[in-house]
Amino acid sequence: MAAGPNGARRRIRRSSRGPERGLAEKPDSWAAHAGRRPEWTQNREGTGGIVNPPVWRASTILYPDIASMDAANGLQDETLFYGRKGTxxxxxxxxxxxxxxxxxxxxxxxxxxxxxxxxxxxxxxxxxxxxxxxxxxxxxxxxxxxxxxxxxxxxxxxxxxxxxxxxxxxxxxxxxxxxxxxxxxxxxxxxxxxxxxxxxxxxxxxxxxxxxxxxxxxxxxxxxxxxxxxxxxxxxxxxxxxxxxxxxxxxxxxxxxxxxxxxxxxxxxxxxxxxxxxxxxxTLPMRMARHQQSALTVAHWLKAHPLVDRVLHPAFPDCPGHEIWKRDFSGSSGLFGVVLNIGSRADAPRFFDQLQQFGIGFSWGGFESIAIPTSPEKIRRLNSFTPSGLSLRLSIGLEDPDDLIADLSAALDRLRSME
Ligand SMILES: Cc1ncc(COP(=O)(O)O)c(C=O)c1O
Known part of the structure; x- marks a missing residue:
């Protein structure tokens, strides 16, 4: 209990009670509260607490005596035993x-x-x-x-x-x-x-x-x-x-x-x-909403571009499985593919090397946009994928989509200029 503004004792409430709480809340609320159990965030008396579970750095866990050490059960989850088992x-x-x-x-x-x-x-x-x-x-x-x-x-x-x-x-x-x-x-x-x-x-x-x-x-x-x-x-x-x-x-x-x-x-x-x-x-729910919105904006722009053959994005009707996506998913994230009708893997430097907004690199899902050339046909064992031109993958970050489109537009112009 904590002292309220009028001096009354009041329970500190903003903390998670366990996984079942997620079912009763909307995703944004769950993301704000999840994992903030009182026993991980509050003092022993329950009169004060911090917002985030603190960072525990641990290898050795110290026991007060041998009897406690002998009684510790390494097979039990969520008990302090040894750092490898978590904190x-x-x-x-x-x-x-x-x-x-x-x-x-x-x-x-x-x-x-x-x-x-x-x-x-x-x-x-x-x-x-x-x-x-x-x-x-x-x-x-x-x-x-x-x-x-x-x-x-x-x-x-x-x-x-x-x-x-x-x-x-x-x-x-x-x-x-x-x-x-x-x-x-x-x-x-x-x-x-x-x-x-x-x-x-x-x-x-x-x-x-x-x-x-x-x-x-x-x-x-x-x-x-x-x-x-x-x-x-x-x-x-x-x-x-x-x-x-x-x-x-x-x-x-x-x-x-x-x-x-x-x-x-x-x-x-x-x-x-x-x-x-x-x-x-x-911040996952808010970032996902923004990734979704910006990726759709960029993908629709690309779809209408004369040098683009295909946009590989589940929210587009020509994506294999699109109807299933519509039935089962509540949205789309920021990662999708593009197949151009110009160029080939050998022309990748011309498209990628001068990008200003997009970084060139592996991984995706970050706040910053990333672009890489792809060659799915080299790793598929069953379905042959036959790109009509240079194929790429974009991870759309949290930048303004207008800037991303301008960057891609310039890159496509560079490819066109080699015709
Ligand atoms: C679909 C998918 N699963 C798993 C992974 C592997 O993740 P990590 O890089 O953390 O090993 C990746 C990484 O790119 C991925 O794209």
Whole structure:
């Protein structure tokens, strides 16, 4: 209780009571409150508190005596045991992320999005198993299948991302996991996640969705029937291009094995980085709204440009899976592809090198716009992608879209001038 303006004692209320609170609130309110439990933010008497869970830096946890040390149970979650098992800072972030995926029982954190994908896959496979992954998966996800999983005698088979309920035909007795990524990396096909998840569930096979594009904001993967949902927090949750981190949220049926695998692999993140991710989390809904709006403005401008052959954006009717996007998503983020009808990969320097607003670099989801040339045809194993000209991917940041359009317009003029 705290003293109010009239001297009366009053409870300090602005703090999270747990993941269930997310269901009762609108996303902006949840983002403001998530993970701010009283026991992580307030003094022992409950008479005062701080807004943010503090940054705990820890390796050793000190015990008052040997009896307490002997009584400590390293297998119990959310108790101070040893730094690798987390602190209130990391627990607060886990709780906030669990709230982003209604139906999830818990979330684990990893030092990158790739580590999160690997950790989730390793939580369900064993030698001799078979897994299915979309041909449009993020390249390092496919490479994990072709590399480490192969060494562990787990076969990773690519499937057509637009297969929908037809995925059933690919199931084998030893199929242990179906991966999904919607929309797909570089080509942005939208998958029928509910149909694939339902088919897998009927066959007793777990599903793992990479939900990074929608940031678990515009699409809720667990509610759509998936068992585990990955986010590269590096992208929109971090949002400021200064953090590499990943998470997996899972249902009650899959969370215990996910957590045990993460613990056995020694996966953890620092308190400093968890606090940075929580800071990004607070503004996620507003940033996503702005990313959406600006990306649509830029994409529509590009679509009307004579040098543009295709805009690969789920909100556009010619994007494969657009009807599914309309049915299942509440919006679109800032990442999309463009295929020009001029130039080729060899002409990329002419287009990219003099960009003023866009940086050239990997990753996406930050406040600043990024542009890269892409070659999806080099990594696809099933569907051939045949670009008519130079193909690129844009991550639209928080700049004024007029400036971004002017930058792209000048770049297209540079390409045209080589005709
Ligand atoms: C769709 C998708 N998933 C996962 C990742 C991996 O994230 P990280 O860079 O944090 O390993 C990326 C990174 O670009 C991505 O685009």
């Amino acid at each position: 209130p800072t990391t627990w607060a972030l886990r709780e906030a992320l669990t709230g982003l995926e209604p139906g999830a029982a818990g979330t684990m954190l990893y030092p990158s999005g790739v580590a999160a994908i690997a950790g989730a896959i390793l939580s369900v496979v064993k030698p001799g198993d078979h897994i299915l992954l979309p041909d449009s998966a993020y390249d390092p996800t496919s490479l994990f299948g072709q590399g480490m999983l192969k060494r562990l005698n787990v076969e990773a088979q690519p499937y057509d991302p637009l297969i929908g309920a037809g995925i059933t035909q690919l199931f084998r007795p030893e199929t242990a996991l179906v991966l999904l990524e919607s929309p797909g990396s570089l080509t942005f096909e939208v998958q029928d996640v509910p149909a694939i998840a339902a088919a897998a569930k009927a066959a007793g096979i777990p599903t793992l969705l990479d939900n990074t594009w929608a940031a678990s904001h515009f699409f809720k993967g667990i509610a759509a029937g998936c068992d585990m949902v990955v986010q590269a927090l590096t992208k929109y949750v971090g949002g400021h291009s200064d953090l590499i981190m990943g998470s997996v949220s899972a249902t009650a049926a899959y969370f215990p094995r996910l957590r045990n695998t993460a613990w056995q692999l020694g996966q953890c993140v620092s308190g400093d980085e968890a606090a940075l991710a929580l800071r990004g989390f607070r």
